[in-house]
Amino acid sequence: FLTQTKIVKRGLEIRARAAGASKTIEVEVDKPLGLTLGQKPGGGVVIAAVEGGGNAAKAGLKAGDQVLYTSSFFGDELWPADKLGFTKTAIQAKPDSVYFVVSRGAEVDVKKLTKRPAPPRFGQKLTEAQKARATHICLDCGYIYTLQKPFDEQPDTYACPQCRAPKKRFARYDVKTGKAIGGSLPPVGVIIGLVAGIGAVGALLVYGLQ
Ligand SMILES: [Zn+2]
The missing domain is CATH 2.30.42.10 (PDZ domain)
Structure with a gap:
């Protein structure tokens, strides 16, 4: 490997x-x-x-x-x-x-x-107390939901405080892997395909090595 x-x-x-x-x-x-x-x-x-x-x-x-x-x-x-x-x-x-x-x-x-x-904005640093409560993640920006109020009790009008994405754009969050469960983030391949057309190797480096 x-x-x-x-x-x-x-x-x-x-x-x-x-x-x-x-x-x-x-x-x-x-x-x-x-x-x-x-x-x-x-x-x-x-x-x-x-x-x-x-x-x-x-x-x-x-x-x-x-x-x-x-x-x-x-x-x-x-x-x-x-x-x-x-x-x-x-x-x-x-x-x-x-x-x-x-x-x-x-x-x-x-x-x-x-x-x-x-x-998505990764790298959000969570305290131990927040980690214990982290249950959902915004698929659009990577915001992690850590409020005491259970996510499912939030009204349908709840929106991501960071990017205003609607509640349905949240997926369950796995603290151990730091990733969404079941949902998927924007496919990297699509982004690379888009910028590759421009001949942007800089972007390839950014996305390819993360
Ligand atoms: Zn968001």
């Missing part, structure tokens, strides 16, 4: 080198974002300027990066950034932070991109 892992990693490294300078970068940026967006002629949105020391700069975004996706109003989806006005409205409506997918070094026809689910 170890040998196999090594081969896979080496393969990815070679592909990353072959791709040259162009890459896709995915980051979550806290508000205030500290960036200015501009409209690309013929469609698409570009980062016109990044404030030095601002949150966008800290997250690694640079002027000239083409924005491919930003968070939707409720953060449950990523929407292609085609028209500047629409993208700005979505960004303004989204509280706290905005997820960006940008392309650096390669022009992408965003009209060919389709909406995709927002990536």
Whole structure:
């Protein structure tokens, strides 16, 4: 198994080198974002300027990066950034932070991109007391339900406090494995297939090695 892992990693490294300078970068940026967006002629949105020391700069975004996706109003989806006005409205409506997918070094026809689910936010650190109560997980963002009130007693109108996904988007959660039971997170293969079309080896590295 170890040998196999090594081969896979080496393969990815070679592909990353072959791709040259162009890459896709995915980051979550806290508000205030500290960036200015501009409209690309013929469609698409570009980062016109990044404030030095601002949150966008800290997250690694640079002027000239083409924005491919930003968070939707409720953060449950990523929407292609085609028209500047629409993208700005979505960004303004989204509280706290905005997820960006940008392309650096390669022009992408965003009209060919389709909406995709927002990536789940893993790595939520639970205390021992929370672990004992963790029974359900939001499939859209990875939020783990740890309230004392049993999940099944929540009304049908209950929504994920992190991404506003409806109650039916929660699945039972296995504390031991840290994974949903029965439900499934957005298939990685679909995401890779989508970005592979852009020739984004950077994204392959991000998703492939997690
Ligand atoms: Zn959620």
